[in-house]
Amino acid sequence: MVAPSLKLQDLIEEIRGAKTQAQEREVIQKECAHIRASFRDGDPVHRHRQLAKLLYVHMLGYPAHFGQMECLKLIASSRFTDKRVGYLGAMLLLDERHDAHLLITNSIKNDLSQGIQPVQGLALCTLSTMGSAEMCRDLAPEVEKLLLQPSPYVRKKAILTAVHMIRKVPELSSVFLPPCVHLLHERHHGILLGTITLITELCERSPAALRHFRKVVPQLVQILRTLVTTGYSTEHSISGVSDPFLQVQILRLLRILGRNHEESSETMNDLLAQVATNTDTSRNAGNAVLFETVLTIMDIRSAAGLRVLAVNILGRFLLNSDRNIRYVALTSLLRLVQSDHSAVQRHRPTVVDCLQETDASLSRRALELSLALVNSSNVRAMMQELQAFLESCPPDLRADCASGILLAAERFAPTKRWHIDTILHVLTTAGTHVRDDAVANLTQLIGGAQELHAYSVRRLYNALAEDISQQPLVQVAAWCIGEYGDLLLEGNCEEIEPLQVDEEEVLALLEKVLQSHMSLPATRGYALTALMKLSTRLQGDNNRIRQVVSIYRSCLDVELQQRAVEYDTLFRKYDHMRAAILEKMPLVERDGPQADEEAKESKAAAQLSEAAPAPTEPQASQLLDLLDLLDGASGDAQHPPPLDPSPGGALVYLLDLPCAPPPPAPIPDLKVFEREGVQLNLSFIRPPENPALLLITATATNSSEGDVTDFICQAAVPKSLQLQLQAPSGNTVPARGGLPITQLFRILNPNKAPLRLKLRLTYNHFHQSVQEIFEVNNLPVESWQ
Amino acid sequence: MQFMLLFSRQGKLRLQKWYVPLSDKEKKKITRELVQTVLARKPKMCSFLEWRDLKIVYKRYASLYFCCAIEDQDNELITLEIIHRYVELLDKYFGSVCELDIIFNFEKAYFILDEFLLGGEVQETSKKNVLKAIEQADLLQEVSYLFSSLGTSMFCSCWGSLSHHSYSFRNYSEACLACSVHPFAVY
Numbered sequence: 001m002v003a004p005s006l007k008l009q010d011l012i013e014e015i016r017g018a019k020t021q022a023q024e025r026e027v028i029q030k031e032c033a034h035i036r037a038s039f040r041d042g043d044p045v046h047r048h049r050q051l052a053k054l055l056y057v058h059m060l061g062y063p064a065h066f067g068q069m070e071c072l073k074l075i076a077s078s079r080f081t082d083k084r085v086g087y088l089g090a091m092l093l094l095d096e097r098h099d100a101h102l103l104i105t106n107s108i109k110n111d112l113s114q115g116i117q118p119v120q121g122l123a124l125c126t127l128s129t130m131g132s133a134e135m136c137r138d139l140a141p142e143v144e145k146l147l148l149q150p151s152p153y154v155r156k157k158a159i160l161t162a163v164h165m166i167r168k169v170p171e172l173s174s175v176f177l178p179p180c181v182h183l184l185h186e187r188h189h190g191i192l193l194g195t196i197t198l199i200t201e202l203c204e205r206s207p208a209a210l211r212h213f214r215k216v217v218p219q220l221v222q223i224l225r226t227l228v229t230t231g232y233s234t235e236h237s238i239s240g241v242s243d244p245f246l247q248v249q250i251l252r253l254l255r256i257l258g259r260n261h262e263e264s265s266e267t268m269n270d271l272l273a274q275v276a277t278n279t280d281t282s283r284n285a286g287n288a289v290l291f292e293t294v295l296t297i298m299d300i301r302s303a304a305g306l307r308v309l310a311v312n313i314l315g316r317f318l319l320n321s322d323r324n325i326r327y328v329a330l331t332s333l334l335r336l337v338q339s340d341h342s343a344v345q346r347h348r349p350t351v352v353d354c355l356q357e358t359d360a361s362l363s364r365r366a367l368e369l370s371l372a373l374v375n376s377s378n379v380r381a382m383m384q385e386l387q388a389f390l391e392s393c394p395p396d397l398r399a400d401c402a403s404g405i406l407l408a409a410e411r412f413a414p415t416k417r418w419h420i421d422t423i424l425h426v427l428t429t430a431g432t433h434v435r436d437d438a439v440a441n442l443t444q445l446i447g448g449a450q451e452l453h454a455y456s457v458r459r460l461y462n463a464l465a466e467d468i469s470q471q472p473l474v475q476v477a478a479w480c481i482g483e484y485g486d487l488l489l490e491g492n493c494e495e496i497e498p499l500q501v502d503e504e505e506v507l508a509l510l511e512k513v514l515q516s517h518m519s520l521p522a523t524r525g526y527a528l529t530a531l532m533k534l535s536t537r538l539q540g541d542n543n544r545i546r547q548v549v550s551i552y553r554s555c556l557d558v559e560l561q562q563r564a565v566e567y568d569t570l571f572r573k574y575d576h577m578r579a580a581i582l583e584k585m586p587l588v589e590r591d592g593p594q595a596d597e598e599a600k601e602s603k604a605a606a607q608l609s610e611a612a613p614a615p616t617e618p619q620a621s622q623l624l625d626l627l628d629l630l631d632g633a634s635g636d637a638q639h640p641p642p643l644d645p646s647p648g649g650a651l652v653y654l655l656d657l658p659c660a661p662p663p664p665a666p667i668p669d670l671k672v673f674e675r676e677g678v679q680l681n682l683s684f685i686r687p688p689e690n691p692a693l694l695l696i697t698a699t700a701t702n703s704s705e706g707d708v709t710d711f712i713c714q715a716a717v718p719k720s721l722q723l724q725l726q727a728p729s730g731n732t733v734p735a736r737g738g739l740p741i742t743q744l745f746r747i748l749n750p751n752k753a754p755l756r757l758k759l760r761l762t763y764n765h766f767h768q769s770v771q772e773i774f775e776v777n778n779l780p781v782e783s784w785q
Numbered sequence: 786m787q788f789m790l791l792f793s794r795q796g797k798l799r800l801q802k803w804y805v806p807l808s809d810k811e812k813k814k815i816t817r818e819l820v821q822t823v824l825a826r827k828p829k830m831c832s833f834l835e836w837r838d839l840k841i842v843y844k845r846y847a848s849l850y851f852c853c854a855i856e857d858q859d860n861e862l863i864t865l866e867i868i869h870r871y872v873e874l875l876d877k878y879f880g881s882v883c884e885l886d887i888i889f890n891f892e893k894a895y896f897i898l899d900e901f902l903l904g905g906e907v908q909e910t911s912k913k914n915v916l917k918a919i920e921q922a923d924l925l926q927e928v929s930y931l932f933s934s935l936g937t938s939m940f941c942s943c944w945g946s947l948s949h950h951s952y953s954f955r956n957y958s959e960a961c962l963a964c965s966v967h968p969f970a971v972y
Contacts, residue, residue: 009889016888052892059798059891061813080929084922088895096806118922121900128904129804153918156908164904190909197906235911238866245910248863288862295860323831328861359830 008052015060028057039070048074048085055085055092068093068100075107080118083111087122096132105135112142117154120146124157128164136165140172147179152188159183159194163201173202177209184219189236189246192223196249203256210257217257217264221271224250228275239283251275251292258300265301272297276309287317287325291332298336308343311336315347323359330354330365337372348373352382355389364397371404379412383422390429399433402426406438416449420456424473428463431470439472443479447585457484461501465509469518475526478513481506482530483584485537503538507531511548521557528552528560532567536582546571667782673772677704678733678765680713682776684783692750694783696757700741702733704765711741711763718756722748731763755784786864786905787839787854788815789898791887794848796820799887800894804905823852833861844868848884871901874915896922 011031018024035050043050051070058064071093074086094101104126111123124146127139143165146158162176176198183195199216202209227242227250236243254272258265275293280286290313297310314336317329333351337344351373354366367389374382383405390401405426413419423442426434446456460477468474481488488501513519513527532549535542549571552564570578673680678700685695698715702708711731717723726744733741749755757776764770791800798816807815822836823843834841836854842864843852851868855861872882874897879886887894900915902908909915 012889056891059801061798080922081926084896084926085892088892092801095808097808118918118925121918121922125899125903129802130806132806157903160903160906160908163906189911190914193907193910235913238870243910244863244866245907248860249907252858252860284862285866288860288866291862292860323829324833324862324865327831327833359827361834362831 007046007049008056011053012056015056024060028060028062032057032062036066039066044073044077047077048079048082051085051089055089058092064093072100072103072107075104075111083119083122087126090126091129094130096130101130101132102134105138108135109139109142112139112146117151120154121157124154124161128157128161131161131164131168133168136168136172140165140169140175144175144179147176147183152186152191156188156190156194159191159198163194163198166198166201166205170205173206173209177202177212180213181216184216184223189243193246193249196220196246196253200249200253200256203253214257214261214264217254217267220250220254220257221268224254224275225271228278238285240280241283241285241289244285244289247275247289248292251289251296255296255299258296260301262301268296268300269303269306272302273306273309276306276313284322284324287320287322291317291328294332298332298340307340311340311343311347315350318347318350318354323357323362326354326357327359327362327365330362330369334365334369334372337369341373344369345373345375348378348382352385355385355393360394360396363393364400367393367397367401367404371408374408374412376412376414379408379414380418383409387422387425387429390426398430399435402430402434403438406434406441410441416445417452417455420446420449420452421459424459424463427470427473427476428467431473434472439475442472442476446476446480447483453484454487454490456480457488461488461506461509464513468509468513468516471518471520471523474513474519474523478510478523478526478530481510482526482533482537485530485534489538503540504544506534506538507544510534514548514552521559524557524560525563528563528567532570533582535571536579542571667780670776670778670780672759672776673761673774675770675772676765678702678708678763680759680761684780686782692748692752694747694749694755696745696747696783698743698745698759700733700743701737702735702740703737705735706766707735707738708733709764712761713741713743714760715745716758716760717747718753720749720751720753721755749784752785755779786859786867786902787856789854789902790816790819790850790852791894792816792820792850792852793884794824794850796824799849799884800891800898802895802898802902819852819854823850832865842868846872849887867902867907870912871898874901874912877912877916878919 011027014027015024018027031053035054038046038050047070051067051074054064054067054070058067067089071086071089074082075090077083077086090101090104094104108123108127111119114120124143127135127143131139143158143161146154147162149155149158162172165172166176180195180199180202183191184199186192186195199213203213224247227247230242233242236246238244241247254264254268258268272293276290276297279290279293281290294310294313297306302310311333314329314333317325318333320326320329330351333344333347348370351366351369355363355370357363357366367386370382370386374386386401386405386408390398390405393401406423409419409422413422420442423438423445427438427442446452449456457480460473460480463473464477464481485506488506489503510527510531514524514531519527528549531545535545546568549564549567552560553568555561555564570581574581667684667686669681669683671679671681679702681699681701683697683699685697687693687695698713700708700711700713709732711728711733713728715723715725724746726746728741728743730739730741733739747755757779759772759774759776761772762770787805788801788803790798790802792798798820801812801816803812819836819841822834823841826834826843832842832844834843838857839854840857840859840861841852841854842861843850844865845851851872853864853868855864875882875887875894878893878897879890897915897919900909900918909918
């Protein structure tokens, strides 16, 4: 197609002349029909032209698979024109996944052995582009022969084809390894380049080859030295740098050979220093060589001085006006920051300047590098820079920047207050981009820093007053205000300007958060709970809070509704317990599962709610009788305030959410009473977080034929212990294994005094009134030790 | 190098050279995604970007984007030089190359590339040698075309140095057309 094939170029013009996609498709479909017909007719003269048109159409994205066989025919033809187009078609259309591609193996073999160089070139080119493993195995001997051919044109192509073959079939390394050393003596740049590429490939694949080729290091050094020192050669130089492609390839091979090998590294040291200092850096070609040199220096066992030189070169790159150079510098420094930290630290100011880059990929790298450079001595300065960056950085970097700052703050915070300030600042600037655990971390941090409670709550209050849209901030602020609301109203805090905050203002702010459409459901949960906590912290009456809680009882969000109902009931029926339930939380444990506020609170609530409704008045006197009986060990029964048993019982279970602590090694149950089918069993639980506490569940069962009614169980313990009785689940046990009665005893035994338990049972059975008083023997030691 | 793509500012593909085996569907997908990514870049951004697990080096020359995908251990800066060298070769061959030249002579663009790179690696660092190789191949094409239209096809292996000058014609003892045009063609 040197003589312009009008048809091809006409077709191209026609396609380009189409105004719409549909029109183009029409033209192409028509032409493809012609081409298909022509292929069917088997016209040898114009076949190459038809295939060329098909290849053009293929590039536009249209199917061209019916041309695959034509490629084969063209390759087999003896005309150079045919072969040229045929091989091009093979490279574009034949896929190594389909067996059809194997059919050209024979043609390639013929072409390789016929000794016509341009044809050999085509064959080698095709083989190295799309040659599959089978083809490579078949044709390896031919390619090997061509390595020894006198003509450099074919030889250089054969060498690179060998590279491809080794990539496809690593076993062929043994075939192509022997000629390499000899080939290194060639003067022709193309052959040298190919040989070095081949050696590189061999060394990367086999440690044995690597060892074998270490002996050529001096030779490589010599070649490179010659390149660098001999003058300008027009043929191979680019802007004053002799054959940068060859230099880069040699440097890369030297890197592989010198890695972890003292002797080789030593041989290269001088040369590397020479290249590093003498290469002209005014244009990209020189910088490319310099860059490769730096990579090599950093990867081999080079002298310390050389390493510093390399890092300094990278530092200089950072100041280069060409942003591509800055990019590779940042990337490389990032790779080096772990191993050569102090050397890279020297360039910290420049790196920080790079944060201002307009190109996002550059500023991202600068950010990563800056974060890696933070250490305990520069943390304050660096955080300032990074926080300034956070305010102005592009949105896709915000999340990384925020989490990076938080991580660094965690590792290197000089003081707790600084840490809290930093997190606060991040939350206000980039609140929506922080990770989920930031809230938990901050609450934990604040909780642990008692001296900073007042400071924290004040700052958070101010931040919240300004902006209620950043959810993590709002959550933390709400939590803090709830916990430390009393400190907020005190008005004095030496670390911050005195702030006069009105109770009403605080409540108004929390209500605003509750009502805002910007607040996530979780946030509203935080706010509601905070309001509730404030009911005990604030001085004023709680009408406003009660109102809000009341309103949310019918909220559509189930979570909020549940909370509101619980809190409302807390107001109405358990007001006496409110203070205890809502007191300040203990410090949450780090590394535990994400502290679910609800769980913690309800756990505390559950424990306290076991301070159950006491027996009613008449029972109290009988209890005292019991106590008299326990001589010298009279129990000191607490008098929990009277409560309505049954509805209270139900509600207490509501608060008793399923997060009771798992029991430790279980203490065996004890049967303490049996009479005519009525049995009383005791089961013991010692909750691990409260070693003084013992929970006993008394279970009354009835296997007899008659019901047990009006069942009452009372207990007494020695004076040094405290006993609380919860309301029983009922006072009837139906006959024949009906639903048992359970009752919970809560015993506090801080002094680990030996446990003694006296029980009094009264019930009606078989129309008889039964009363039993007895002391429980055989109480397991584990229940009080 | 894993592949090289040339495409216009409108996203139309002008050349695709793949050095790794991929199905047609995968090639189309990669091309589409990459073209979109590169075209979205602002003019002041650097020439490198990370895409999937590859490094992409691209440069814009007039209305054409030259885009190469290299592996992690390859040198980005030298890849820029590779791209530039290729553009220079095209320029020399077509004489002030423009996008239209590459559109209407796409097969030539491939041939030139195939004399510069082989299997994804640089095979010839001398501009002169690359251009000479193309020239001689073009000539051979012309010759074979002429002769074939006369009914015979013959090749002369006048590619070696003078000392290896040989004929493979059956009846003729004259120099072939190529040799007679460039009798001292030394490669």
